[in-house]
Amino acid sequence: MLSIKGTLGFEANGRNFGGHDRIELLIKIDEAGSIAAAAREVGMSYKGAWEAVDAMNNLAGEPLVLRAVGGRSGGGAVLTPRARRLIEVFQHMEAIHQQFLKQLSSIADNPLSDIELARRFMMKTSARNQLAGTVASVDHGAVNDVVQLDIQGGQRLVATVTHESSVNLGLSPGKNAFALIKASSVMLGLPDASTRLSARNQLPGQVSYVKRGAVNAEVGVQLDGGNVVVAIITDVSLDALQLKEGVAVVAIIKASSIIVGTFAV
Structure with a gap:
């Protein structure tokens, strides 16, 4: 049986402020009173723990951990009230987050298909x-x-x-x-049964919109199958083909111009 999982984290000014690992580090520092001991508890290197504390202190805009340098063998460390409030808030939010994941798992017979669709929408390229x-x-x-x-x-x-x-x-x-497929890799032609091309992809459709620029034009093509592809062609080609909304065209794409990708699991 597949299950939906997720992680919770904070960001500040586009940088990762902390997630479960860093909150756990704060909790262990509070319990042990030592960054070195806390690092051992969470399986983090001494240097990595110090760097994590420095990053959290910097991003918080105020200290979360107060330290007294005592060498590699120790050194006292204590959380500020702000750090303790942060732990409480994170733990509360994490409980809500877990409840949300449980509800998400029950909203559909096959919620993973809906998540797959949402992930496609979030893809940037x-x-x-x-x-x-x-x-x-x-x-x-x-x-x-x-x-x-x-x-x-x-x-x-x-x-x-x-x-x-x-x-x-x-x-x-x-x-x-x-x-x-880059828009500049999509060529456009007029339907002609006598025309033969080496391009493997010749998809029929009709012009859905035209945006003319100073040199090039952007042309949207509604394919017969329902998809829309965008092509960038010169204004000279636009005029030569007399392209306008509703005109039947063929979107021509070389097989080598297509990048294939898959969605990470």
């Missing part, structure tokens, strides 16, 4: 086109593998990745994956 799908097949080669990815609406993408990357990603039929 500079590639304008991010298409989720399922690996349909992997044809292995000595250097490169050809990966076919089924995406929304029954359409299929073909990507070429190195064999090493394919192995590292664990690509196999049925595995959830995603394709990243």
